[in-house]
Amino acid sequence: MELTTSSNIKVVTAKESKINSVDFENLTFGNVFTDHMLVCDYHDGAWDQPVIMPYESFTMDPSSRVFHYGQAIFEGMKAYKDDNDDVWLFRPDQNFERFNKSAVRLAMPEVPEEVFLGGLHKLLEVEKDWVKKGKGNTLYIRPFMIATGQGVIASPSNEYRFCVILSPAKAYYSGEVKVVIADHYSRAANGGIGAAKAAGNYSGQFYPTKLANEKGFQQVIWTDDATHTKLEEAGTMNVFFRINDTLYTAPTSERILDGVTRKSIVELAPTLGINVEVRPVLVSEIVEAAKNGTLKEIFGAGTAAVVNPIAGFSYQDTYYELPKLENSFAAIIKEKLTNIQHKLDTDTFGWTVKV
């Protein structure tokens, strides 16, 4: 697959690069940004010409709808550099498609492919020095769209801004991750916006996560909001459970984000001799499996952390510790997926796309 190009992009170069002031060995996820960003505004029913310009602040009216009604969506992707200094993306078409699905659900205009992928292509050419070689080094890509139209009336905006910002990254999580299985709070409603990567889905998770943190847990495993009996996502990741030698993950739904990492693992694992079943996963069976020793692993899956092993979980105040395995599925899958992404292993799936 070739990455979309666009010749219709204006480039305004930053006077100076701040790259030499960045300590690439000690990065905190998501708080250093590169010299440039892509900006494209929508008004009067059409998109302007996209502009690559120096990373700088926006000027926004206090009545901008994003502040009042949360009309905002985003994506998360990464760029990788191989040993020949080529820059690669992982399944960017999936992020582009999902972005526009989110846009539709939030009553926002879809972003054209030339703007999203063509714009990203050009931006990565401009910022290629920010993608560092070496496994684990990535450039995190954050496309997002916000409602910039003015007026405190609860209806869709007529004006939007699409933007892509870039942040060099190392691994996302560090240390052991212990989770709480939600039995009261939830992240998504039936018929809600859980399947969209919408800003409003995240702020609602902060308070329950804070409560979990206060009890010594890093994340929450979300369950279905109606019955709290089905295990759906872990923090901001999809989630896999290994019982004996089979991996289980919930089917995507209105409440669950269709994660690129998740769907890649579902395809990849069988090629590594790991059996995957996509079906609803019940809290009761996981608790039971933890008790009888057949529950071997739980891990989150998402772009930021790739695969994030979970050390144990708490459910209704009982803590269940998971075994520490030598050759965990989490480690095998993470290794393989990371190698494909960094072009250290053959990509038989055609997932990697050269910039």
Place this chain on the structure above:
Amino acid sequence: MELTTSSNIKVVTAKESKINSVDFENLTFGNVFTDHMLVCDYHDGAWDQPVIMPYESFTMDPSSRVFHYGQAIFEGMKAYKDDNDDVWLFRPDQNFERFNKSAVRLAMPEVPEEVFLGGLHKLLEVEKDWVKKGKGNTLYIRPFMIATGQGVIASPSNEYRFCVILSPAKAYYSGEVKVVIADHYSRAANGGIGAAKAAGNYSGQFYPTKLANEKGFQQVIWTDDATHTKLEEAGTMNVFFRINDTLYTAPTSERILDGVTRKSIVELAPTLGINVEVRPVLVSEIVEAAKNGTLKEIFGAGTAAVVNPIAGFSYQDTYYELPKLENSFAAIIKEKLTNIQHKLDTDTFGWTVKV
């Protein structure tokens, strides 16, 4: 009740007022703002001194958390001017309390009373000319708080901005309102943020409302997301149903906003000889009552529209028209409530507070 005052507010006056350029007879809701706004920033665990300053744009980093994670809440209130040129608020303590409940649920810092109510008090003194006399004329008040901290990582911000903007208003809705009863989409999850006035609750309603609009309906009546059998809110209002001579409205819950208008009506109606019952209201009973002629009225209740009569509803593609009544409860209640708010009738409840 006395309105909180604060002496710790800095005032920077606008050079010129734009009040003379505003056509107060032809206002569109929520898109003209007064000369000043109140701004108060939170950082390093504390609130700055609030500032009343000219209404102007914010400068915000592209990675500000409100853009990515929807950490944003708001309130909606109104100021009224009586015939003696005194300015009044309606139950401002309720909005203040609800704002801080929303803040807690969204993992945001609570706003002190001196800032929220004291700041509003001072702002209304500065902007008193923008509150026009005459029934139906109001100054809509929009307090809101957004996460201004930087970084594309899904965790609560450390920096926030609290702001109050003011918009002169006439009546909110015009014309007949026909609604669709939701049988697929929903606005709130069990264990979610539906009871908070959080930005993220609104953008999710836009798409289903657009679908309703395309079929000739103005609003959606939201049902519980798990079963779609209980009637919960109408658009961005609470909702009342009159069967024979009793009004029914759902109890507030995690999914339903505790509306100030709703709770005032629950107290007020009995004093007008109208019986109110707070209990779950089922779709099935409303459809049944519509069929057998006992369903007399449906109306929404909220600060913007006060009381908003509904002409008919559609459920699973059948349209049910409501009777046109001479002396509707909606009209009686709206008249009384509006008179109390505008100080044209005695406020035996102590709801009105002088600025």
